[in-house]
Amino acid sequence: MKLLKPLAVAFLLPATFVSVDASEGYISKIHPVAKVILSQDSTSLDKILPFDNEVLVGTLKNGFKYYIRRNVEPEKRVTMYLGMKVGSILETDEEQGLAHFLEHMNFNGLKHFPKNELVDYLQKAGVRFGSDLNAHTGFDETVYKLPIPSDDPELLKNGLQVMRDWAQDALLDAEEIDKERGIIMEEMRGSRGANQRMQDQYLPVLLNGSLYSKRLPIGTEEIITTFQPEVIRNFHKKWYRPDLQSLIIVGDIDVTQMEQEVIRLFSDMTLPATPEERKEYKVDLLNKNQFIAVTDPEMQYTVGQIIIKHPEEKVKTVGDYRSSLLKSVFNQLINSRLRELSQQANPPFLQGQVGIGSLFGGLDNMSLLFVANPGKFDLGLKTLIREMERFEKYGFTETEFQRAISSIAKGNETSYIERDKKKSDAYVESYLRNFIDDAPSLSNEDRYQLTKQLLPTLTLKEVENIGKKFYADVNRDVIVMAPEKDRALVPNEEAVNAWISEVKKEEILAYEDKVSELPLLAKEPVKGAIAATKHIDGLDAKEIVLSNGVKVILKPTKFKNDQILISSFSPGGTSLYPDTEYMTASNASSFVNGSGVGQLNAIELRKYLTGKNVNVSPYISERSEGISGSTDKEGLKTAFEMIYGYFTEPRLDDDIFQSGIARTLSSMENREDNPDFVYSDVMLKSLYGDNIRRIVPTPEKIKTIDQQRALEIYRERFADASDFTFTIVGSFAEEEIKPYLEQYLAALPSISRKEEAKNLGIVEPNKGFEKIVYKGKEAKATVQLKYYGDYDYSEKENLNFDALESVLSIKLLERLREDESGVYGTGARGSSSKYPIGRYSFTVGFGTSVDKYQSLINSALDEINKVKKDGPTQIDLDKFIVEQKRQLEVQLRENTFWMGQIAGAYQNNEDPTYILRYLEELDKLTIDSVKEVANKYLKDDRLFKFILLPETDN
Template sequence: MPNFSAMRRIACLTLAVPTALLAQTRASAPKAQAPRDSFALTAPLPADPAVKMGTLPNGIAYYIRKNAKPEKRAELRLVVNAGSILEDDDQRGLAHFVEHMAFNGTKSFAKNDIVKYLESIGVRFGADLNAYTSFDETVYILPVPTDSAGILDKSFRFLGDVASGVLFDSTEVVAERGVVLSEWRNGLGAGERLRDKQFPVIFKGSRYAERLPIGKPAILEGANPGPMRRFWRDWYRPDLMAVIAVGDADPAEVERLIRRTFAPIPPRTTKRARTLATVPPHDSTLVSIATDKELTSSSVGVLWKRPGRVARTVGDLRADLLDRLYNTMINQRFSELALKPETPFAGAGAGSGGFVRGSEFNSLDANAKEGKLLESLQALLTEAERVQRHGFLASELDRARTNLLRAYERAYTERDKTPSGAFVSAYIGHFLQGEAMPGIAFEYAAVQKLLPTVTVAEVNALAQARSGAANRVVTVTLPEKEGLRVPTEAEVRAVFGTVLAANIAPYAETVAEGALVASPPSPGRVVNERTIPAHNITEWTLANGVRVLVKPTDFNADQIQMTGWSPGGASMVSDQDVFKTSLTPVVIAQGGVGSFSTIDLRKKLTGKVAQVQPSIADLSEGVSGGASPRDLETLLQLTYLRLTAPRADSTVFKATMQQFETVLKNKDANPAAVFSDTVQVTLAGGHPRVRPLTLDMLQELKLDDMLAIYKERFSDAGDFTFVFVGNIDLAVLKPLAEQWLGSLPSSGRKETPRDVGPKQFTGTIDKQVRKGIAPQSQTALLLAGVGPWSREEAYVLSSLGELLEMRLLDRLRESLGGTYSVNVSTGFSRRPRQEWQVVISYGSAPEKADTMFAAVQQELDSLRRVPPTAAEVERVREQQRRELEVARKQNGYWVGAIRSRAENGDPLDAIGGEEQQFASLTPETLAAAAKRYLHEANRARFVLLPEKP
């Protein structure tokens, strides 16, 4: 089943598709109008006054916005209104290849010079510096610091080169073929094969069916500069480009740099027409039925195509609100159905949006239980038909409207805390399609006026656009396996008639009454209080033993994050029960809390922003969640209920087990799943606590047993610690903590986690896994050992991993062209044993797996023998320093830092000190670390290869 909402995300990276909500023309409401007329349905959506827009004489557009979140950073983009849809027949895949070549040599930067420069100022290649190519556009992404002279100038110079000075050196083109082919290879598998069967149906008669951005391997294998340069010359031209700069920089200086860099680019006197591809309408339903031997589940989708809409007026904004309300309400019904064992699907949903330029969709999708495809299609259509015949209830609309308004309210509250990257997609959409960008202040004011005027009848009327045979496509996918019958097209079509002829009753609901906590407990009290001035942390000890750590921040206006834990976890249960323990939090949380089922709880929390979820890890159990400051008490109440009033729901339990079965029945058809399980079991050496979940193991699960495990782990809060970080008023939180945390039951239990898990592997392991039919390979290489842990040593190991990743990316990708990406991760455990690991993973062509491994070994040997250069070490340090600058202004960083210190018994005033660690990192320290950690005394190599050589 295609993910319709992501069809524009097919090339390199995720494409943030602009929504109609943000669409905008350049026009502003006339100043003479009265304010009330600004929200008339015919009124144009105004331009956000915070954005400076302009067009250079050569046709290049620009967008500039000053925004100080994060500080000392800017998000730069070069947007090219050209993608794979414009390729000639001999250029299939070369629009994307051009994007790669922009990083392989321009008139101002030799191969990879821009990558190395940006890495030297703290920008990671891939994670930060990147680009993507879609059907209709190509976007270059540069997030850069702004606090050093020359960085913006050099960054704009690179983007200017992309627009006017890519070299297309033939040697570099040949070298890059392997990288692009590796990216193509990464996309192979069941999803790719199903897409190739479905797209000709979904895009019937459209050029979109034959212009996937990744292109044709035959063309990529023989790619040469000629056709590539022709694409760049035809489509990388000023009238098709825009520059976007959002961040903590002087707008006047940014505009000066843009003009100086881009204005000299000459306009084109001869231009190929930039035509727009279309998706032709059709009167009847199209059906695609596809199977694949590696598919792990069955799915069915119904798609109604429609012409694309560009919002220009307040009325257009209102129409978008109606769409969102409809989808919210019907999705709520689908989620309720998924909690019933008799429902034929494990999950379902409705959506709307755009998937290619000028074409949008409404959709219904379901993940069917095995053998229940036609029944799932009938259930989807029945619910849609129920809305069409009987409509939604007024109570459903009230809840959806309240939650949508609250979402806008939160966005408005955070308007001065919004990260720069969040603005970029709106400006891209404005340039490419004229999509609105009125800004949150106007949108929130408009929504406050518009939402109360929406009626149930109006939302119900939208059901007409989600019915009928015209422009309808049905997609059916299922595993290719013995005994699983494939439905015929006639059977699929017959379901529509069955639903239309059926007697469908109106939707009915019940809403649970009463307070979230029926009988509030007697509050406890704070018996000890102290502060850690260095980090503005307050510590309370409650009479029941609960410890509370609080750090107020102003990083976000409408956010509080919370985590709570106690030592013990799964280590305290028997070997045979450990897998039950890992599933227990999910199963019990699905039942709701107290007297409220999951469905009732969702309704009860309408308009509130608060959620808490339980978890049981190896060494601890706990809860995590967050809330808006105004819903802080609800956060504490939910925490109290999660610990004291778990709700075991036998009906939901049965439905949840069926959902697990749907996932597990064909899991072993997935090569990645088989590979992962093999790595896990092999490294554990057959330890009984490491068992991949199977259908047979599901039969051992009993709800009463899981509830008993849950209560045993959570019923005694005496050794719990809670951390709260965010926009917190201590005077407000303290009595709430006394009421809801101070009243938690406690017997004074103090647990110490047991060391019961598998030991670190030793020796040499070489294992091949033959699974899958695609010509692709995946390698996981592990180095391991034991040694004394220290925070400094863990930091050095992590830094060594970063250096190694840089080296391997340069060797395996840039020099050998053998892979698209390399990942190196490190870990140094402190509890229950002091052990370390280095994990290296990468993909390649199957026939190159051994060659790539030999290259990795050579790089390991090189780092052991020769110290890294000072420049390499500086690149590592600068990236760490820049990331820390941003992280320290985020609540999540402090939640993690405080928990790490508190959980390990370290002093809280010792948080920080990273700058001293950075300063201590030298070529000599990394060279010594390479000798300690990059040896192969304990080495495991796992290689996933196709079934047939």
């Protein structure tokens, strides 16, 4: 469900310091600013924040701006953004949707890359369309994104040429425009549903009837399908101009050389003879309160939101930055209280949150949002207002305040420690916001020092004053969204105002901050020992066996300065329990995880962990159980205490259990009105009948979950550590970690039982079929073509299966999107499993119009049959190979990647060093080997067709 959410307070920071220099084709260039704020009078709140002195910023004579920075994370990569102060807000009535349409057209014909040659060229270089190569259009901006390898001079040169073509050299061919109309319509069609229909009704209220409410970037069907090509060409000439554009380049590059290329390529861009004024549009405050209630037959929940609008407070000075910290503290404090309410045995709402943040159109806001329990909108509203009134009357406690300060300080320290490992994408986003919004952009050093210096100066009173200022009684919008069937229960404005007034008159007690003084564990574990150690050749890793049989794989890395990942598994899982206990067994770990651990309940544990970078959670899946988490070096002891606690001192508190059951049951109300739920439910039941382990549970099944038995099952799963395998990856030395292995993991209970997960024999039918589901009001179709069957699991088979997925995705996009203009997105997705027996699934999915779905199914199957008959083209196969090689270059420097590789290999009884041979195996792929896999698994009689159509077509 898509909800209106308050935007997080952004610490994006400011304007540039320029000096004039017209000698080299540019009129201004940023020079590093001395740290006047931090090294001298840092308490002067009116001081302008310093701009990041590690990025080169310049402006050409034509107004084109550039940001260039060297950053080697990831190595051999560079990220380029072309940011434009051009969005849908600039459109005339006759141009609605054309800013977004123009973004699409920049992928369909450029001066140096005609038609679809751009995507084809970049795919050959290993750049993935969609996940790497992408763009977006908003109200006030259009942004083009290109992350590419930087170690290939020719590719780097052409990447810059792409950015230059995007800036001003779209071909805008009439034939390509007509082809793109259908794609845009499918994008529009895909977004239609309950949320969009309701948004169309409340947006004019939220945006005070401003132009923003009339300029949604997607545009209108009438204009998208009928505009003349000359209209979009004029829009392009009018707005795609250098004074509204900026190129942002961050990566493993030579900054000086890159600047010269930017100057060479972009200096010749021209401005119109009489440039159109780029107006700044605002949402004017009306100084009154507004109310709107909207319903929809497909809405599943009742949602209430109170949005209190305020003039925007830009962050430009030290004082502004300090105010943003105060807002962040307030958001943490109030939402911590709301989390506690949600954990009550009978929670007053399904979800509740409050936040001060930015809106747009020159506005900030305080947003109060809640998802109501069915039939209890008044309870949710009153609870949220009551907490705000409690805050307004009593404020926050000093202990709450200090925890929030500690949390922010920890985040600041962590960010600073990892500054040399910071990804280029983070810098690019910061500089983009500087260009588009004139938001500040601090250096890592300045941000760290400024935050560190300012945090101790914040006072509880100031935080309370910030909250009280934003919690105002004017410029307040109340928006209610509800299911159509509950229309009679939807309150009117008078009822809402009466409930708010009622709460304001209540006798409200002060909040009591309950903090436990008990240690996490009731007793210290009895230390064990390391029994055996062996090296894993090639991986720079060790396999250790502890005295209780626990196996530990250690892989120290330097990919992060202070990140340690922990994962473990043991065979068994819910497969060992009968169907009658499945619901209890499958939910046991989530209830335990939500209840705290050891001597601390959930609320106490959260407070205990404040200021610690530690996250540890148990799980029970179908075939295994285990514990996973992450920590830094400072939190290692706490992390291992929690692991030990989840084995030996688990808890399942009654209020957490009751709250979880109540919220789950409430969330299931009205789900049968949601087309996506009905579609998914029918698919699962068609494939698995009434098997409780595969279908969506009913409310009746949820009610069978037994609290006492859930804790018993959890304890059974974690009663024996002797068959557990732990994998630990990250920034540690072996000698640092060994004491924790001995003190905690070697002390885990061991009874040396021999367990294996059971083969439950759950497989899809042997013969495919077609199933059409009629649900929903929108005239759109959703299609999933699925293949299932037995699978010959092996390294070679898996690689060819992955290649099949990739080459088919390329062909489906080319055929269904580019050639037939029938879909916005499509692709193939394959998955396979080794246990309990080799099985595979392969899915082709897309959304389209009702009148096109059958022809597109035929086209998709035709592409599948081409691969089965002739195999993939060598070009498409090469695209997959180079993409995998390029992806691996980055992945090999990620802790998460190595965790997945090593832990996955041990769990599947595979060779953990396979990844070292992967590049060699890639080169063994052939057209025939992929063709063979296609014929083996994409059999006509194994095809299942699932189609969702609107009810009106039944």
